[in-house]
Amino acid sequence: MEFFDVYPRFQVNVVKGKGCYVYDDKGQEYLDLYGGHAVISVGHAHPAYVKAISDQVAKLGFYSNSVINTLQDDLSHLLGKTCGYEDYSLFLVNSGAESNENAIKLASFHNGRKKVLAFHKSFHGRTTAAARVTDNPNYSPAAYMGFDVAFVDLNDIEAVRKELATGEYSSVIIEGIQGVGGIQVPQDQFMRDLREECTKTGTVLILDEIQSGYGRSGKFFAHQYAGIKPDLICVAKGIGNGLPMSGLLVSPIFKAVAGQLGTTFGGNHLACAAAISVLNIMNEEKLVENAAEVGAYLLSELKGFKGIKEVRGRGLMIGMEFEQPIKEIRSNLLYEQKVFTGVAGQYTIRLLPPLCLTKAQASDFLERFQKVLK
Numbered sequence: 001m002e003f004f005d006v007y008p009r010f011q012v013n014v015v016k017g018k019g020c021y022v023y024d025d026k027g028q029e030y031l032d033l034y035g036g037h038a039v040i041s042v043g044h045a046h047p048a049y050v051k052a053i054s055d056q057v058a059k060l061g062f063y064s065n066s067v068i069n070t071l072q073d074d075l076s077h078l079l080g081k082t083c084g085y086e087d088y089s090l091f092l093v094n095s096g097a098e099s100n101e102n103a104i105k106l107a108s109f110h111n112g113r114k115k116v117l118a119f120h121k122s123f124h125g126r127t128t129a130a131a132r133v134t135d136n137p138n139y140s141p142a143a144y145m146g147f148d149v150a151f152v153d154l155n156d157i158e159a160v161r162k163e164l165a166t167g168e169y170s171s172v173i174i175e176g177i178q179g180v181g182g183i184q185v186p187q188d189q190f191m192r193d194l195r196e197e198c199t200k201t202g203t204v205l206i207l208d209e210i211q212s213g214y215g216r217s218g219k220f221f222a223h224q225y226a227g228i229k230p231d232l233i234c235v236a237k238g239i240g241n242g243l244p245m246s247g248l249l250v251s252p253i254f255k256a257v258a259g260q261l262g263t264t265f266g267g268n269h270l271a272c273a274a275a276i277s278v279l280n281i282m283n284e285e286k287l288v289e290n291a292a293e294v295g296a297y298l299l300s301e302l303k304g305f306k307g308i309k310e311v312r313g314r315g316l317m318i319g320m321e322f323e324q325p326i327k328e329i330r331s332n333l334l335y336e337q338k339v340f341t342g343v344a345g346q347y348t349i350r351l352l353p354p355l356c357l358t359k360a361q362a363s364d365f366l367e368r369f370q371k372v373l374k
């Protein structure tokens, strides 16, 4: 049997990682400014993380949600305290799409409404509801088409007002910072107005912080720049530093109803041990503060680079848009300069490094980047 070939791939066989570096099968070192698509938060193979998951799997890797699992409570308390949402509850699942799927479901159970409002350039995942609220028809086959969704422009509060005034919408879903859409940062005032409109119309506000959350923006959640509190917050990617897991932070307006949500794998012992270790490392090493500091340095330096049309982002979530397609620049960065980067569309390079990126590693990247721009 062969692997189902749906991924365009770089010809690099990555076999090892350490901190902000990965290594191929020939021992070549690469600076990782991509974090395996924003997944590596505390760095590759962090010793405390390796020990935590090794110890846990040696004791008990998995048991189902039919028994008490105190690791789930430990994780909920630690996450609540770390991100400032101690009065919220935590539901655990396995992937970003699944987290959004459950958020849309819970919102609809809550207010009984059907429709969802989303934004142009959004990306929320590839399962039914998540794919339909993604602004790309290529991800939704005919079988998904019964789902009722509308899209408006990011930052267009009048368009939001007009839609929500119909009273038909169950929820609005928005990314803390749009990632796949090219690192589009919503205006803080827009976020505050959106919060107000949702409250006024009984619409649930869902913040997809799957890419922009968990410290990446330089605050724990990107929406915290606007000083708002969403009703549901979706997290994934960095939560397990590579161990597949995701979560849904649920505000106190929702009542837990037995059987309404559920999962086999979500919140298992190994995943919880990984997530607890990630938060402990983030707190001990002050990685959110580091993302803010090193991110600000990168952003200000990159804004001085010639040849880049626009630099956008917050913290260690940075987009660089070019006038010309970036395929060659990115490929030279990888094969000549040994630097991994991400991409958004044809014109934007995305930087999503581990949150432990040092200022020295950031300057090293800038030097290598300068060489491919010449």
Ligand SMILES: Cc1ncc(COP(=O)(O)O)c(C=O)c1O
Pocket (backbone or CB within 6 Å): 095, 096, 097, 098, 100, 123, 124, 125, 126, 175, 179, 180, 208, 209, 210, 211, 212, 236, 237
């Ligand atoms: C903002 C956002 N939401 C949802 C997802 C989907 O996450 P997953 O691929 O884990 O389902 C992604 C993945 O890139 C994302 O960036």
